[in-house]
Amino acid sequence: MIDTSAFQGKTAAYYTLGCKLNFSETSTFGKMLQDMGVRTVERGERADICLINTCSVTEVADHKCRQAINRMVRENPGSFVIVTGCYAQLESERISKMEGVDLVLGSNEKANLIQYLSDAWSNGEEKNANESSFHSVKTKDIKTFAASCSRGNRTRYFLKVQDGCSYFCTYCTIPFARGFSRNPSISSLVEQAEQAASEGGKEIVLTGVNIGDFGVSTNETFFDLIKALDKVEGIKRFRISSLEPDLLSDEIIEYCANSRAFMPHFHLPLQSGSNDVLRLMKRKYDRELFADKVHKIKTLIPNAFIGVDVMVGSRGEKPEFFEDCYNFLDSLDITQLHVFPYSERRGTAALNIPYVVNDKDKKLRSKRLLELSDAKTQAFYAAHLGKTAQVLFEKNIKGKAMHGFTDNYIRVELPAHLSKEEYDNQIMAVRLVDFNHDKSAVKVELL
Secondary structure (H helix, E strand, O other), X not given: OXXXXXXXXXXXXXXXXXXXXXXXXXXXXXXXXXXXXXXXXXXXXXXOEEEEEEOOOOHHHHHHHHHHHHHHHHHOOOOEEEEEEHHHHHOHHHHHXXXXXXXXXXXXXXXXXXXXXXXXXXXOOOOOOOOOEEEOOOHHHOOOOOOOEEOOOOOOEEEEOOEOOOOOOOOOOHHHHHOOOEOOOHHHHXXXXXXHHHOOOOEEEEEOOOHHHOOOOOOOOHHHHHHHHOOOOOOOEEEEOOOOHHHOOHHHHHHHHOOOOEOOEEEEEEEOOOHHHHHHHOOOOOHHHHHHHHHHHHHHOOOOEEEEEEEEOOOOOOHHXXXXXXXXXXHOOOOEEEEEEOOOOOOOHHXXXXXXXXXXXXXXXXXXXXXXXXXXXXXXXXXXXXXXXXXXXXXXXXXXXXXXXXXXXXXXXXXXXXXXXXHOOOEEEEEEEEEOOOOOOEEEEEO
């Protein structure tokens, strides 16, 4: 039983590391606490509760998590500190021994955050400097699905449609951190989308770990989900955050080409353009399949934005394999690369691959791919200059330029003197005029 009185009048601070899915989940945690009577702190105010939602995709991410925990403890003396997320699942005992941490919740337990917090307080643990509790189970026992559809302080909603992954690529710890693939029912997700529409939401981003694997828990398919969500009145735009190439079927591409609300925007994790490296990673496709998917998208949706995840410096990536990857990416009609360096992860099969890329080469390879990405993105933007588009504007800081995205994910900038508060969360017609000062967006004029 939850003692709601214990929550009344308390304040909370939140810190999130990692992916869009984490940000969505943190927003949901915040809403849960708000419903219990907890207020989010103002800037400079000490919090009664601190919640850190962690990431563990790289060793750098682990380090940032520890820094964030220590900073939150230092800046909020006497607060009740909760740590959850991927790093909390993988290193729950280690985190529980950090000074100032009171409660650590793994991937199976975070859905019951309020109950764990209430139990801790009712047991007299509101602040015990000498001990903290941690709750996590083994990967095979992670069964719960923590629903999440929220926007926090953002314009767009993020709807969590799936969690976990059953792929076990050699470099990745995600299955250990989030468990095997699982999902809720389509009907429950449609209800959440309808609720977002009733709150005035116009765009929803579908998030998850391996969302194309949707349906393993409910005998449904991701294609079924897309078709159901497309019928939700009030939501003008849906975006798919990331979709494995082998799970992007031709029927999904064909449906999106003629969809009412699914945008001409795809994000595909390639990881490497070298078939030799893909085999070492134990990915479930080759680059020929990937190229075929890109060609299919561009044939049916010529103006589609295609983002691509690429890892550099993975074990086994010999210089000739990287050059093979670079040339392959250069040849593709894609828009943007999300480049990240490989990081050694304890317990992964990649550690058995003997060839190791040094940090200097990782940085050089990253730099080359980022330069290629900039060139492709700017060419894509340039091809749209002078055209009209529909933009969903997002709230700006007063006196600053207003930003938003076209249907095909071109980031636009409306000058500060033309921006108005009432444009926030509005879809408006614009003309794409020219690049902004650093070419990170396109300046627009209203029509």
